[in-house]
Amino acid sequence: MSFSVHPGEVIGFLGPNGAGKSTLLKIMAGLLEANAGRVAVFGKSVAENPRIASMNIGLMLENNPLPQKLRVGEYLRFRARMKGIASAEIHRHVEKIMRYCDLYYKARHRPIASLSKGFRQRVGVAEALLGTPSVVILDEPTIGLDPHQILLFRQLIETFRGRYTFIISSHILSEIEVLCDRVLILHQGRLIADGDVTHLRKEFISHITLTLKLQCDASQITAFEKKYPQWKYRLLRTDVSRHSHTLAIDFPDQVEEKRAVWEAVFAYDAWKILETEEKKPTLEDIFLVATRRYWDSESLKL
Amino acid sequence: MKKFYFLCANELRMMGYSSVAYVVAVAFLLTMGFLFLFLLEEYTRFAQSELLAVAFFKTFWIPTLLVVPAITSSIFANRLEDGTFASLRVLPIRLSSIIMGDWLVAYSYYMILWTMALFFPWITQKMFPEVAQQMPFFPMSFTLGGWSFIALSGSFFIAIGLFTSSWVKSSLVSGVLTFVLLLAHFLSGEGLRRWEALTGKTFGSHLWSPDYYNVFLQMEDFCRGIVDTRVLVFYLAGTIFFLFLAHLMLSRHAV
Numbered sequence: 001m002s003f004s005v006h007p008g009e010v011i012g013f014l015g016p017n018g019a020g021k022s023t024l025l026k027i028m029a030g031l032l033e034a035n036a037g038r039v040a041v042f043g044k045s046v047a048e049n050p051r052i053a054s055m056n057i058g059l060m061l062e063n064n065p066l067p068q069k070l071r072v073g074e075y076l077r078f079r080a081r082m083k084g085i086a087s088a089e090i091h092r093h094v095e096k097i098m099r100y101c102d103l104y105y106k107a108r109h110r111p112i113a114s115l116s117k118g119f120r121q122r123v124g125v126a127e128a129l130l131g132t133p134s135v136v137i138l139d140e141p142t143i144g145l146d147p148h149q150i151l152l153f154r155q156l157i158e159t160f161r162g163r164y165t166f167i168i169s170s171h172i173l174s175e176i177e178v179l180c181d182r183v184l185i186l187h188q189g190r191l192i193a194d195g196d197v198t199h200l201r202k203e204f205i206s207h208i209t210l211t212l213k214l215q216c217d218a219s220q221i222t223a224f225e226k227k228y229p230q231w232k233y234r235l236l237r238t239d240v241s242r243h244s245h246t247l248a249i250d251f252p253d254q255v256e257e258k259r260a261v262w263e264a265v266f267a268y269d270a271w272k273i274l275e276t277e278e279k280k281p282t283l284e285d286i287f288l289v290a291t292r293r294y295w296d297s298e299s300l301k302l
Numbered sequence: 303m304k305k306f307y308f309l310c311a312n313e314l315r316m317m318g319y320s321s322v323a324y325v326v327a328v329a330f331l332l333t334m335g336f337l338f339l340f341l342l343e344e345y346t347r348f349a350q351s352e353l354l355a356v357a358f359f360k361t362f363w364i365p366t367l368l369v370v371p372a373i374t375s376s377i378f379a380n381r382l383e384d385g386t387f388a389s390l391r392v393l394p395i396r397l398s399s400i401i402m403g404d405w406l407v408a409y410s411y412y413m414i415l416w417t418m419a420l421f422f423p424w425i426t427q428k429m430f431p432e433v434a435q436q437m438p439f440f441p442m443s444f445t446l447g448g449w450s451f452i453a454l455s456g457s458f459f460i461a462i463g464l465f466t467s468s469w470v471k472s473s474l475v476s477g478v479l480t481f482v483l484l485l486a487h488f489l490s491g492e493g494l495r496r497w498e499a500l501t502g503k504t505f506g507s508h509l510w511s512p513d514y515y516n517v518f519l520q521m522e523d524f525c526r527g528i529v530d531t532r533v534l535v536f537y538l539a540g541t542i543f544f545l546f547l548a549h550l551m552l553s554r555h556a557v
Binding site: 031051054059061065070074078079081082083084 | 305308309312315316319320384385386388389391392393394395
């Protein structure tokens with residue numbers, strides 16, 4: 001695989017379990033040696049200059065391991081010192097980061113062991129941001145967080161958007177879709193997709209789905225399908241007692257097609273429309289198609 | 303060097319927050335206090351062939367067998383288990399500095415405990431001067447010699463503990479391994495000597511004798527002010543060897 005990351009970007013790493021996301025992130029951070037290939041930060045190889053990685057990359061590891069007995073402020077000051085921040089700057093810098101991460105008033109004197117999962121994640125992010133690194137890598141930062149904490153985490157990353165380059169690995173696809181400017185999908189150690197969500201949508205799923213809840217006879221639906229054979233139809237559900245059907249129509253993601261579908265649906269007076277929902281493919285759909293496509297191509301090779 | 307200092311200071315702080323450190327200190331001082339009292343009682347009752355100081359220092363293996371595994375077993379094992387070791391590796395500091403920092407802190411703690419134990423004879427001398435007058439108590443030269451051997455051998459024992467802690471991810475297993483290795487070290491020299499006495503066979507050669515590895519004889523020599531360079535070399539080389547093994551183990555652990 002080969003890719004580059006540009007300043008200020010928020011990159012999302014996706015992949016099934018065992019795809020190699022964490023391994024790749026560790027190689028990028030200089031924690032693991034690669035068998036082959038090259039990771040460079042500002043053009044300098046991480047393998048040849050391990051300090052390049054430690055000075056320019058802030059890393060929050062998967063599961064966010066933190067020393068339980070230390071207090072938040074103590075821990076962050078220790079990490080700041082170790083990252084080479086000047087003694088005179090440490091208190092100001094750590095205080096600033098703690099304020100950014102909403103730790104200053106609520107948690108700075110508290111032992112890490114007493115913090116909630118959400119606050120621990122904040123400590124992990126704060127630690128990664130210490131020393132103003134060029135790249136901040138967050139491995140599964142939202143794992144185990146409740147929806148409120150996920151929202152707070154998202155707001156935290158939004159605060160820093162543009163100031164840092166983020167590489168975020170996650171299983172929560174909706175999270176990546178909302179947060180990231182660009183998505184990289186990894187599978188079995190290979191990069192199978194790279195681009196923003198719009199680009200990936202075009203590459204992997206070029207259609208939009210219009211879901212209709214209709215009241216009519218099944219024969220009317222068949223007649224509609226025959227009248228407009230250019231679109232794909234999927235009958236999702238039928239409720240015989242109420243004479244209702246849920247029909248999905250897949251059509252190309254183009255303005256003219258969209259207009260044509262809507263006009264055709266409303267012009268067809270043999271059914272009564274109860275509900276409509278137009279849905280673009282989500283990152284989850286893209287992810288499933290991309291991985292399936294990779295499996296298919298691999299099985300063809302065999 | 304500055305980062306090494308910060309690392310050591312942090313390790314010391316972590317040790318300060320650890321209840322294990324206090325439990326170990328109390329257990330150590332109680333054990334040493336009991337041993338001292340026992341010896342003192344024996345010495346006031348019967349005449350003995352060796353000084354009380356030598357006999358006191360020769361009991362060093364008992365607390366060492368308990369204290370060294372307790373101090374060192376969790377240093378790397380726990381961190382490898384909970385992942386904090388990996389987060390330490392992210393920092394711009396060499397692995398060798400991390401190992402040296404941990405060794406230094408554990409070793410300092412071990413030596414502080416032993417230095418505190420030396421207050422027992424001092425307290426007794428101050429509280430019961432009549433006992434001190436009856437017999438030569440803890441001559442300074444013997445005390446210094448014994449303390450020096452504790453310091454020399456302690457560096458080796460702590461290095462063994464760090465090695466086992468870097469080897470396995472369970473602090474319990476690491477503690478047991480350290481205990482077994484230390485016990486083997488304590489018993490091997492004395493065991494070989496007794497075996498020689500029983501069988502009449504001699505081990506070693508004109509260059510080497512099992513007595514060189516007999517920690518109890520080594521302690522006796524140090525208390526008398528005899529410093530054998532072979533013993534010095536053995537413990538210093540052993541310390542370096544086990545620290546090197548710890549480095550090897552930790553660099554091979556997947557983070």
